Amino acid sequence: MPEKDIKVEVKLVEKQKKTLPELHQKLIERALEARELSYAPYSNFPVGAAVLLIDETVVIGNNQENAAYPSGLCAERTALFASRAQYPNQKVTALAVCVKESAKHVPFPCGGCLQVIAEVEQSQQAPITIFLIHNDRATVWEANSVKQLLPFAFGRNHLEA
16 A cells, blocks of 8 residues: 655644733633642642633633542543533633643643544534643633644544444
8 A cells, every 4th residue: 555645734823812802811811710720739730721612601620630640630621521511502612721830831732632622623513712821821822723733633433334
């Protein structure tokens, strides 16, 4: 079978928080607040997330660790699962994620979280704008869809025979 080259481009736009619409600035502030409520006694790496629904409701989440490590849950999934449980008919329009201020890298969601974001996008048939807040609180990286971060997401179409 011949080899095939597939080119993938990840596109993030660096922005200053103060240039974003007020609604997105407030979403970022809620993610920062959620981070402060994180339960991260083992990793000492608090993460906060906030989900914006189409009706402008904001649902927060943060990482919740457990001594039995696989039993914990990331901030992004905590926020997304809570939003889907409480507001099942509301589309998610945006997600903001922030990590502790001493972090040196952009706070990319883990593979599991990216997959959950992809599932939400697929089920609601609409993209989710993702804001990744850098540690200085002023710099924000924006992706217009999880497809920018996970171009080969697993979906329900992969389950078809």
